[in-house]
Amino acid sequence: MQNQYQLYGYWRSSATWRVRIAFHLKKIPFEYIPVHLVKSGGEQNTAEYQAINPMAQVPTLIIQSADEGRNSDHRNSDELVQSLTQSMAIISYLDQIYPDSPLFPTDPFLKAKAIAFAEIINSGIQPLQNLNVLAKIESMGGDRNLWAKDVIHKGLVALEALAKSLNAQDTLVGQISIAEIFLIPQLYNGRRFQVDLSAFPHLLRIENHVKSMDAFIKALPENQIDAQI
Ligand SMILES: N[C@@H](CCC(=O)N[C@@H](CS)C(=O)NCC(=O)O)C(=O)O
Numbered sequence: 747m748q749n750q751y752q753l754y755g756y757w758r759s760s761a762t763w764r765v766r767i768a769f770h771l772k773k774i775p776f777e778y779i780p781v782h783l784v785k786s787g788g789e790q791n792t793a794e795y796q797a798i799n800p801m802a803q804v805p806t807l808i809i810q811s812a813d814e815g816r817n818s819d820h821r822n823s824d825e826l827v828q829s830l831t832q833s834m835a836i837i838s839y840l841d842q843i844y845p846d847s848p849l850f851p852t853d854p855f856l857k858a859k860a861i862a863f864a865e866i867i868n869s870g871i872q873p874l875q876n877l878n879v880l881a882k883i884e885s886m887g888g889d890r891n892l893w894a895k896d897v898i899h900k901g902l903v904a905l906e907a908l909a910k911s912l913n914a915q916d917t918l919v920g921q922i923s924i925a926e927i928f929l930i931p932q933l934y935n936g937r938r939f940q941v942d943l944s945a946f947p948h949l950l951r952i953e954n955h956v957k958s959m960d961a962f963i964k965a966l967p968e969n970q971i972d973a974q975i
Pocket of ligand 1: 758759760761762783788790802803804805831832833834868873876877878879
């Protein structure tokens with residue numbers, strides 16, 4: 747089976763960034779297709795894009811496979827074209843298809859802790875500071891930057907407590923996992939919204955450990971073809 751991957755994303759999207767890290771950790775080739783989230787009201791809001799992602803969000807992964815016999819979104823002769831949304835689902839898929847460099851610990855308890863850590867970000871922080879939420883806060887007369895700073899700070903407090911409880915050293919659970927994949931983009935957003943990160947020594951130690959790794963460098967926003975620095 748020969749898979750070809752197209753990743754629809756945006757350079758500064760933290761959810762896309764997670765998937766880029768996973769691709770690079772696993773050394774899987776992929777094509778990156780920029781979706782500009784801001785220009786002209788946001789390309790994610792076009793009918794064409796919403797046909798592949800009805801939530802009007804990035805990332806979306808398109809999988810072109812020469813394999814036969816699977817459910818597909820549509821079929822071109824002997825080629826299957828499938829799509830996936832949600833960074834956690836995409837990363838979990840890649841991890842099962844490419845089991846080298848596993849991104850989930852095998853120990854059930856540590857696996858659950860790594861997922862909990864990632865989910866604090868995935869469901870407890872990022873959705874509250876997403877672009878469309880900040881625009882809504884602003885349209886209701888609120889201060890978008892203060893709001894984002896507050897929700898990120900609250901989540902990072904919980905992440906630091908979780909890391910401390912595991913006596914985390916260079917990684918959360920003793921290996922690179924979804925915990926680091928979700929953490930690094932969230933710390934970037936913390937800095938963007940002026941959260942004081944000095945109160946989170948365990949998180950900074952983990953960041954310091956992974957930030958010089960090739961996969962994490964390649965996945966950085968500023969290293970993407972659509973980066974606007
Ligand atoms: N839970 C989703 C989150 C996706 C998401 O929120 N994407 C943001 C960028 S990080 C987005 O596309 N925002 C567009 C908008 O708010 O209009 C995932 O992990 O893939």
